[in-house]
Amino acid sequence: MRRICLLKLSLLIFILGIAVQHSVAQQKISGTVVDGVTGKGVPQTSIRVQGTSDGTSCDAFGRFSLTTDAQLPLELVVSAIGYKEMLVGVDTSQKHLHIALENDKNVIDAVEISRRQKYRNRNPAVDIIHQVIKNKRSNRLENQPRLSFQQYDKLQFGLVNPSEQYNKRMGSLRFFFDNVDTLTSPGNKLLTIFMQEQLSDVYSKNDPKAFKKRVKSIKQTDFDDRYVNNHNIQSYLSYLFQDIEIYDENIFLINKLFLSPIANNAPVFYKYYIADTIDTEDGRFIELNFEPRNKTDLLLSGKLRITTDGRFAVQGATLHANKEANLNWVNDITIDLYFRPNSERYMFLVRSHVDIMFGTNRNDAVYGRKTTYNYDYDFSPSFSDDIFKGAPTEVLTTAKDNEKLVHQQRPVQLSPVENRVYANVDSLNNNRTFRTMLVAGYLLAQGFYPAGPVEFGPLEYLYSRNNIEGNRIRLSGRTTLRFSEKVFIEGYLAYGTQDGAVKYFMRPTFSLNGKSVAAFPAHYLQLAVQHDIFDPGRMLGFKKGDSFFQSIRSNRPTKWMDTYAYQFKHLIEFGNHVSLQSSFIHHRRRAIGDLEFISSGDVQQDISNINTNELEFILRWAPKEKFYYRNLTRNTIIEKYPVFNLQYNRGLKGFWSGDYAFDAVRASVSKRFFLNQFGFADMTLSGGKIWGALPYPLLEMPNVFRDEDTRHEIDFSMMRSMEFVADEYIRLAFEHQLEGFILNKIPLIKKLKLREIWGGKMFYGRLSDLNNPYISKDVILFDTDADGNIMTHVFDNKVPYWEGKVGIDNIFRLLRVEYIRRLNYTGLPNVDKDRYRVSLHLNF
Template sequence: MRSVPSFYLWCAFVFVFCLTAKSSLAQSVVSGKVQSKETKQAIPGATITDLNSKKGASADKNGSFTLKLDSNAKQIEIRAMGYKPIVVPLPIKPGNNVFELVDESNRIEAVSISHKKKYSNKNNPAVELIDLVIRNKHKNRLSGKDSLEFDQYDKLKFGLLDPKISGKQGMLGLNFLFRNIDSSSYDGKKLLSLYLEETNAKVFGKKNPSKFKRVITAQKKTEFDKRYINNPNIQEFLNFMFQQVDVYDESVYILNKQFLSPIADNGKVFYKYYITDTIFNDEGYFIQLRFEPRNKTDLLFKGVLQVSMDGSYAVKQANLKIDKESNLNWVKEGEINFHYLKNDSGIMLIDSTRTFLTFGVRKGESIFADRVSVNNNYKLGEKFPTDVFAGPPTEILPQAGITIPERPIALNQAEQNTYRNIETLNQKKSFKTLMAVGYLLSQGYYNLGMFELGPLEYVYSQNNIERNRFRIGGRTTQALTDKAFFEGYIAYGQDDARLKYFLRTAVSLNGKSIVTFPAHYIEGSIQNDIMEPGQQIGFLKGDSFFRSIRRNRPTKWFDTRAYQLQHVFEFGNHFSISTGFTHRNQNTVGDLRLINSGNPDLLLTHIQSNEAHIDFRWAPFEKFYYRNLTRKTIIEKHPVFNIMYTHSLDGFWNTTYKYDKLTASASKRFFLNQLGFADLKVTGGKLWGTLPYTMLELPNVKQKEDRHTVDFDMMNPMEFVADKYLKVKFYHQMQGFLFNKIPLIKKLNLREVWGAQMFYGQLSDRNNPYISNNVVEFDTNKEGLTLTHVPNSEPYWEGIVGIDNILNVLKVEYVKRLSFNGLPNVNNDRFRVSININF
């Protein structure tokens, strides 16, 4: 009887073995070497793909590969950047195969090389050809097509270049990472990827009106510990700094810099061009141009263009290299390669793009960024559904995160290991400690899991009421829930011996994460603290340690008890509506004295207000970094608009005053090609009602940071007041355009900055204490001098000039007060030094 179970066990074993054997026998292995047909040199990084199963492999540094094939495999495709792909039918011998690819730039039937004489622009045939390229680029670029659709695969890697590999068990136990070296992706370089992102997308575009829509259908990326790293922020940052580019753009935007394209409209002003080759191959007739910057310190490229001579004057290939003398920090080398293919109709369309950059502070220690984009399956002239361009320009489908990307370029073994290695890294205790310290120093918060304490810079500060102020605060994290959020603090002042507090909570109304876009939530806040006149309630109200040591720190305060309830609704087109109610109960403290303008014996010590507001905000194509409900806009070319209307609820909850207020704001960054970029901020408003001046516009009161903030450096708090006003700020970062032209100076990579900011306001007679008896007099200082003034006669101006990138990290600016210099207790100018780290 005992043999029966053994018999069944044996049968089961045989059955499983047969299945396994069948599966194994159903596979075959093909191996070989990929090399150049012309030079017979190995092609590292070439990809070999089974066209049926889409399984793939990459050639190593010797061009060798091994690929397992399914039983129904019929063809394999072999391709490499810069070479014409080939398709090989199966079966072939299992090993010792040699596959030769033809270099597209060298498949030449006849070549004539021009003289290397340097021509002037007037007589240079290369410049004449560039003129033709520029004249026709509007129809050759993708945005010039009436309608198009294509599939796009994008791969972005970031990590260490040529890392030093040690066998010692050091590095906080992180040595396992250094065993995953990629030596086949880029010839002659060893890459250790710490971030890897892949996406598949459907891209739609049309000409009139010009629109593009990118729908991400599959996405996979490495992710770090969410307690310390906001992974979407890493994704936004890397995709912003190393974004997809096009040689047809006027400026190629990379590293937050504008490099002028060699085929820009004014390219002849900045570049020299030479014809080097004429190329005849099975795709047509092309002329090869070499270009180089006239001034190597400017943000320009050097490299090679191939131009089609079929009458379209389209770019066939482009190799753009960043010059080592460019006004950049820490960039050791940079290269962008564009490759275009003709479709069946003879139209040149972009096939692939690769951007590769390396950075480092010292010799031998470098990091890299590598981005590859492959476009295929083009469809031109087809009609789209009417709603294809609805919503944001980049849309991620709900199933994208669980769909494995289809790869026209197969991942090599090191790339495949990157995902697993980062998961292992997140489990290392030493790495968690390192991240916690870094998070505290960079963000000011100490993470406790579901809660975090901070920010660090608000723990201690000083002011004239509390003298020494101590505060402890914190907020919840998504580890608790992403459907709700809480933050708050308690503070204690040594001199006034009072406890202050703040609490805010927000709850999602759409069942989705409260922190991501588009959000829909309701929030409530309670605050009991001393606050500057005119200041909004908030978790961060400007009383940090660094604010408390500034020369123009505030000295006048209200003891404020406030409540706020707000509803926020964001639409997919980046239009949002916020509605809310705010109650404030304020009492004067310290030496703030509000004397009735009609009766000097009557002192105003208490103000109570109840407001309802509605705020319309439109930020087209906005991208941002976020942490909980705090967002920081990534400033691009698109403007941001705000319109807010506020109405006092007269007669409700002992409202003291009746009034209405309208505020409008706009901000925009202007990209000026070689002249850098300039930021313009404009805010205007008007108040209706008879109010004490502390409820009017006080332009230099610290408010919640937003895109429209104008912070006047030389203006004292409460120095000016208005009930109708306009604030403007213009700030231009020229990126070294002038310094790059000065011998010797240009070697220092200095950059020019300049700007101006203005406040113009008017105060109606009903709110002017010198005319009206129904308001309060302006406060005075200890010497009896009036602190607040009416700028009815002229605008208040400040001018700024400065030098950025001193020693690669410092910015020194000279700020001068240009008007109202005769007022008491004001400084007319100052130097300010700040740390500004940028490429």
């Protein structure tokens, strides 16, 4: 016992001795920091001992006191927002320092802001934001001469608080619902359904500007690809959860554009308050709170941490969407960004976290989450400029096969719950109950019934009706990956109860690059043969406008041609999203029903057939395009990037009974314009010219709905079938969705979260004398309807066709109501001047 007491006494004496020695070595320094002009104390001034981590800050009167181990003489670094930084020497003769700071050119008054006071547009917080905006360009990391780093992305999607009834009623699926995360979202249970991890090498340079992200390893949950296109899940979630760049004017998230709190015009839409000053190992920062002036607009609220070293850079940000904002099915959005300084004090992003809770206003139903870590930064890397060739984001062909790299190099390990997600999804794919659920879901969503190597559908094409065939029954289908990923076949057989004729279509596609015909970049050869009835102006295709819903529309076709068509097509896509399609197409068309091909030179002459052979070349450029696909059908994910098409057709007369020689050039461009708080607008512009004497069914008919490229579709809903024709034309479509910008500001109405829509469509075309049946004797006459009225018309000189619309979207979060009006050419026979249209739209 005595030994223990003696040991304690010895330790106490030793510790006291060190403490006395330490206290003798410490220096105590105090003083006051004042404004050099007014003489008033400068609160919250940062005082730091040069070359050490010792420091403090001034109180509300500018007074400070600090203790340091540094030996005298020493230097103090004195800095405050709105003042020039100073170095102050301290020697043994100085007991109390009086430091006068010189105003910087960017003066920020030391005024305390209280949110209980009336907000002023000019306050210290706003002054700081103006400095952040002024210095944005120099603070963007992309302005570094050269830069490279590693990036790890983790994308998750799943259910929030799944009902305990699942465990009781799901039988063999019960195991899946036991794997819930109760830690990362306090108060919630998260059940992850989809998860993807990927590792990437990222490169950038400033002169000239270039960026490259090479995804080298991907690990993700894959559902049975017979029913689920895993690529589309990943593409959609990546589209909703795009990388956050705080220095951009807008933050794009869940298909919405939120104005950044440091955008150039942000002070017009946001209020700012100084909340605190924070000292960390990375330096001293000012914390600003911000909130929208109008909380119903697509704006954010939250906190920013700004550096005090004169750069006015963002060190961290926490952003939230407002519950009052005009959003659907979104209960909460949280964005956390964290930056670290490099040796030159440039802030670089090390971690971003985006968390979204989807559901109704009362309950969360689904969650989405994206976590990104950037690490191993190199600010003076050596790499060849060849690395920037191709698309800005490139997924290496070995990425899926190299999934072990994610496991080896992920900077943060998965939790036990996350680790089990992959195995659980694999088990689901082998579960009979789950497969049955997928079959039912696939039939409802895609309209196809899967049956091993083939699938039958689409369901909406099973039955339709027209005035020639009467009731039309169609059996159609296509092969699946279980048949082959390098050979894809689609086709149908159709029968009309009124005409008693069988129609058919067959189109096989063969890969030429040893990869899937659906994968990007594709390279394939395609053959097609089709015998069916077509409305004038339509081209061959698997979906030719004979679905049930199109057969009941008011402006459905009534004139038909019995057509035999053959096509030989070659398509090659390049990594920069340029594609070239080359085709040879043969058509034999015969008028049926009450359609007649009568010569304009001799009304007694009935032309039996219109036969053509043509070469077709289509050059398409879709920079940075992302898309959803199923087999060969692709739908572009609409972002800010335009899509261009250039097409040339050459008619071959005399070959294979071809009757006509002609040349045709068509071009089109479509683009979405993001208009900040005014929503967004979509515009499509196209035009073309045809040279040669041709019968009008071979010319441009604006009413024909083409689906070759979904980005360039323009559907004139108030135009009758075959109503106009031209051999030189311009099309324009414009639609502006204001996202509630006006209605959000009207009391009471704003609670309904309605959204405004307006737009217009224009077609202007001219018909040359060579193709005008009233002038030329080498073409065919325009046909008439049952009342003897001419159905096809030539445009008046310099008078384009217009139709416009206004509408309200987001009614009950589901419906869109539009009023569509035909603005001119209303005196033509059997035309409707206006129409109301109700459609189902599900939008965030």
